[in-house]
Amino acid sequence: MLGVIVTAALLTLPISMSVFIPQKEAKPIHISQHQTTSPAIVREKNHKILPLPGGLNNIPVFNSNSPELVLGEGILLSTFPPDDKKDKSAHLNYAFEGRFDVFAHHVAKPVNEEDTRTLYLGIIAHNPTNKTVTVDILAGASYLSQPDAPFVNLPSVVENRNTYAGPGSRVMGEILQGKRQDIFPPRIEIPPGESRMLLNLPIPVQNLTPKLNGRSTYLQLYSDGKLYLASLAMYQQEEDNPPSLSQWEELLKNGTLSTPRDLPPTPPNQNSGRIIYGRVAGVSLGNMWKSTVTDSPNSLYLTIPEPGEALSYGLSTLVGGTLGTNQIQTASLLVRYPDTAHSAHGNYGVRYSLTLPLFNPTNEAKRVGIAISTPLKTDAADISFFDNPPSQVFFRGLVQVRYNDDDNIPRWRYFHLVQYRGQKGQDLVTVTIPPNSQRLVLVDFLYPPDATPPQILTLTTYQP
Numbered sequence: 253m254l255g256v257i258v259t260a261a262l263l264t265l266p267i268s269m270s271v272f273i274p275q276k277e278a279k280p281i282h283i284s285q286h287q288t289t290s291p292a293i294v295r296e297k298n299h300k301i302l303p304l305p306g307g308l309n310n311i312p313v314f315n316s317n318s319p320e321l322v323l324g325e326g327i328l329l330s331t332f333p334p335d336d337k338k339d340k341s342a343h344l345n346y347a348f349e350g351r352f353d354v355f356a357h358h359v360a361k362p363v364n365e366e367d368t369r370t371l372y373l374g375i376i377a378h379n380p381t382n383k384t385v386t387v388d389i390l391a392g393a394s395y396l397s398q399p400d401a402p403f404v405n406l407p408s409v410v411e412n413r414n415t416y417a418g419p420g421s422r423v424m425g426e427i428l429q430g431k432r433q434d435i436f437p438p439r440i441e442i443p444p445g446e447s448r449m450l451l452n453l454p455i456p457v458q459n460l461t462p463k464l465n466g467r468s469t470y471l472q473l474y475s476d477g478k479l480y481l482a483s484l485a486m487y488q489q490e491e492d493n494p495p496s497l498s499q500w501e502e503l504l505k506n507g508t509l510s511t512p513r514d515l516p517p518t519p520p521n522q523n524s525g526r527i528i529y530g531r532v533a534g535v536s537l538g539n540m541w542k543s544t545v546t547d548s549p550n551s552l553y554l555t556i557p558e559p560g561e562a563l564s565y566g567l568s569t570l571v572g573g574t575l576g577t578n579q580i581q582t583a584s585l586l587v588r589y590p591d592t593a594h595s596a597h598g599n600y601g602v603r604y605s606l607t608l609p610l611f612n613p614t615n616e617a618k619r620v621g622i623a624i625s626t627p628l629k630t631d632a633a634d635i636s637f638f639d640n641p642p643s644q645v646f647f648r649g650l651v652q653v654r655y656n657d658d659d660n661i662p663r664w665r666y667f668h669l670v671q672y673r674g675q676k677g678q679d680l681v682t683v684t685i686p687p688n689s690q691r692l693v694l695v696d697f698l699y700p701p702d703a704t705p706p707q708i709l710t711l712t713t714y715q716p
Contacts, residue, residue, distance in 0.1 A: 291642060291674070293628065296635040300557075301564040301708065303579035304606075305545055308538025312348060313583070313601065314375075316356040316483040317701070318531035318592045319514045322371060322455075323363055325503065326510030328356075329533045330482035331587065332378065339508040344587040346535050347380070347478040353539045354473065355601040356483050357420065357701045359466040360455035368458045370488040373467055374500045375451040378480045379442040385477035387450075392436040393426040394453055394469035395419040398460055401468075406648075406670050409678060413666035417648050419468035420701035421668070424601065425650035427470050428698050429666075436471070442479070447501060450481075452494045468701055470601050472539075485510050509589070516591040520571075527572050529597040534588030536596035541581065544607040553611035553690055554711075556620050562712040564635060565606075567624070568599050568705035575706060576633025600701040606709065608693040612685035619714040621679030622693060624651060626671040626707050635708070638674035647671040647707060649700035651680065655693040658684045673704070679712070 316329040327342045334340035360371040379385040395401045401422040406415065413429060416422035426433065435453075442448045450471065457463040484503050486495045517530030545565060546554050557563045566575050570582045583596040612618045626646045628636045651667045667680050685691045695709065 291638040291640045293636050293674075294639050296562070296637070298561040299564065299635045300562070301566065301575050301577060301633065301635055303577040304541070304543055304565040304567065304581065305549070306541055306543030308581070308583055308602070309540050309542065310537060311351050311353065311539040312586060313353045313355055313536045313539050313596075314348070314481050314483075315532045315534055315536045315585075315596055315600075316358070317600065318533040318589075319510055319512065320357065320531050321359045321361055322485045322510055323361060323512060324510055325486050325507070326484070327504065327507050328358065328483040328485055328510055330504065331535060332480040332482055332504065336505065338506045342507075342509045344534065344589075346587045347480055349475055349478045351474050353601065354450065354469070354471040354481065355701075356451070356469040357466070357600065358455070358485070359464065360457055361464045362457060365463060368463070370454045370456045370458070372454050372486050372488060372495055373451060373469075374449060374484045374486060374495060375469075376447050376482050376484065376497075376500050376504060377440075377442060377450050378447040379444060379477065380480060381477050382444045383477060384444060385442045385475055385479060387440045387442065387479070388474040389432055389436045389438055389440070390472040390474060391427050391430050391432050392471040393423040393431065393433045394435065394451060394467060395422045396455065397466040406668065408670055408675070409680070410668045411665060412668060413650065415668035416650070417668075417670060418702045419466060420600075420703070421648045421650065423468045423470050424698035424700045425668070427472065428603070428650055428652055428696065447497065449497060449500065452500075454488065454494070470698075513591055517593050520594045529571075530591075530593035532585070532588075532596050532600075533592040534585040536583040536585050538583045538602065540603040540605055541599075542605045544609070546609065553609045555611050555613055556618060556685065557711060557713045559618065559713050559715050562710050564708040564710040567604060567707040567709055568699055570597050570705055572631060573629040573706045574631050575627065575635065575708065576631065598701075598703070598705050599699045601698055603696065603698045606695045608695065608711070610683070610685060610691045610693060610711070612687060612689055615687045617684055617686050619682055619684050620691075621682045621712045621714065622653070622695065623677040623679045623710045623712070624669060624671075624707055625677035625710060626673065626675050628674045629706060636674070637676040641672035641675040644673040645670060645702075646673045646675075646704040647700070648702055649697055652696040653681050653693065655681060655683055655691065677710075682714075
């Protein structure tokens with residue numbers, strides 16, 4: 253998350269610029285001594301990085317993240333047809349059907365401190381067909397920063413599937429485990445020509461200092477017919493009651509895009525100078541990067557590095573941050589608003605599902621460590637870290653690792669990571685591979701919306 257609007261960075265560091273703005277949080281993750289000098293940079297030796305095999309699938313994602321900081325009512329993202337709508341430019345005319353996902357991340361802040369109205373986030377689904385459409389909610393979660401998932405102090409690694417810091421961390425951790433929060437029914441039926449709310453939840457700011465709160469939402473859905481979707485922002489009209497379906501429908505029909513807008517992105521062909529990525533409002537293509545990491549496309553295994561050497565693969569690499577791989581993993585956008593991101597930089601909500609068939613070709617047992625790190629962002633083939641990273645959190649999220657341990661017992665482990673800019677990660681697991689043998693390791697995580705790309709997955713070989 254590359255921050256551009258400093259007030260929004262109180263909750264997250266959304267992608268908007270190539271320049272990193274330090275994260276300022278209501279509850280800081282990390283408290284460090286004041287640094288009077290820049291931390292020293294350590295360049296890795298005997299460390300090779302390669303493009304990540306595989307690619308994104310073709311499942312569309314309703315991707316609502318602009319404007320991230322919502323200062324007024326209006327349309328955040330609509331894929332409805334523009335017919336009969338007041339602001340035709342606010343409707344992108346894209347229908348979902350079959351498997352698709354919904355991602356929404358927005359922050360509420362009153363224009364002045366005296367305004368304590370509660371902003372509601374609504375996601376409406378419309379059935380344009382002449383038959384009832386059934387929507388199955390396969391997994392889903394939606395949490396506020398306050399009080400559901402505050403930014404709390406955590407160590408760099410905590411082995412616990414229920415650990416989180418921030419709403420993005422909590423939401424993605426639950427989706428990774430296939431959970432459906434009890435606020436979501438397993439199924440919604442939408443009669444012909446009618447609409448239903450997929451989400452109708454508040455982002456309250458009362459009694460908060462500062463008056464700032466955010467909500468992260470992710471849904472995995474299956475529809476047996478066509479649907480149009482829209483995310484909308486509206487202040488609570490009646491005390492103790494959320495806006496009604498008819499009120500949301502009225503806003504959708506006669507409302508305009510929510511303002512103020514985020515900074516517009518730089519042209520996609522610009523490859524020098526300051527890059528403004530922009531925030532996403534559109535339909536991105538791909539909810540999973542599935543990869544079997546092997547020596548070559550025709551190989552069945554991944555040869556481990558020589559002892560004392562490391563091998564890495566980029567995660568969520570993007571324009572200006574390919575780490576010398578020339579690989580841009582960013583999901584493309586099928587439809588978007590002209591003043592929002594050209595691509596889904598950061599791949600928020602995308603599941604990375606990595607299979608590592610490790611092979612030890614030597615006549616001696618070898619021990620291999622597997623880590624995720626946050627190197628300094630660069631396009632050069634240069635893996636560098638700070639020796640003492642500054643307190644700018646660049647990754648918070650849950651990582652799942654599956655493997656058979658050295659006693660051949662299946663292990664299914666979860667690690668919550670908190671990493672700062674330029675922080676080298678510690679090994680999550682180590683496995684001993686006998687001579688001329690293979691060992692399978694699987695790594696999965698959903699890229700959280702309060703993270704800043706790129707990261708790397710690293711294999712390091714040690715003598716046992």
